[in-house]
Amino acid sequence: MIKVAAAVIVSEGKILAAKRKNERLGGGFWEFPGGKLEPGETPKQACQREVAEELGDQCEVLERIDVSRHFETPYGELEIDFFWTKLKTYNLKLVAASEYRWLTPEQLESVTWLKPSEPVLEVIKQTDLRKFE
Numbered sequence: 014m015i016k017v018a019a020a021v022i023v024s025e026g027k028i029l030a031a032k033r034k035n036e037r038l039g040g041g042f043w044e045f046p047g048g049k050l051e052p053g054e055t056p057k058q059a060c061q062r063e064v065a066e067e068l069g070d071q072c073e074v075l076e077r078i079d080v081s082r083h084f085e086t087p088y089g090e091l092e093i094d095f096f097w098t099k100l101k102t103y104n105l106k107l108v109a110a111s112e113y114r115w116l117t118p119e120q121l122e123s124v125t126w127l128k129p130s131e132p133v134l135e136v137i138k139q140t141d142l143r144k145f146e
C-alpha cells in the first residue's frame with residue numbers, strides 16, 4: 014500500500030492545480046501538490062513537507078477532506094489523504110510541476126486530473142471557500 018498526502022491549496026476563492034512534469038509517472042495530468050509519506054510521518058506532516066519541497070513554500074495544513082481515500086491503480090494500491098491547505102508564502106517553485114494554475118471551482122474541469130483526485134473536485138464545488146480566508 015502506497016500512502017500519499019496532497020494539499021488542496023485555497024487562496025481568494027481559487028484552488029492551486031499542478032501539472033505533473035512530463036517525465037514523471039502520470040506526467041501531463043493535473044494534481045494537488047503532494048507525495049508519498051516517509052517512514053514515521055503523519056499524513057499532515059507529509060503534506061507540509063511536500064509543499065515545502067515542491068513549491069518552496071510554508072503552509073498551514075487544515076482539516077482532512079472527507080472523501081474516499083482508497084484507490085486501485087495500475088501501479089498499485091494507493092491511500093491518499095487530501096487536506097485543505099493555506100499558503101503562508103508564495104514562491105510557487107516549479108520542482109515537481111511544469112505549470113501551476115489557480116482555478117475557480119467552475120474552472121476545475123478545464124484541466125485533466127489524475128483519476129483519484131476527481132472526487133475532491135466535487136467536494137470543492139460544494140464548499141464555501143470563503144471560510145478559509
Ligand SMILES: Nc1nc2c([nH]c(=O)n2[C@H]2C[C@H](O)[C@@H](COP(=O)(O)OP(=O)(O)OP(=O)(O)O)O2)c(=O)[nH]1
Pocket residue numbers: 017018019037038039043044045046047048049050091093109127128129130
Ligand atoms: N500529489 C498527488 N498525488 C496524487 C494525486 N492524485 C493521485 O492519484 N496521486 C498519485 C500519483 C502518485 O502515484 C502518488 C503520489 O506520488 P508521487 O509520485 O507524487 O510521489 P513523491 O512526490 O513522493 O515523489 P517520487 O516518488 O516521484 O519521488 O499519488 C494528487 O492529487 N496529488
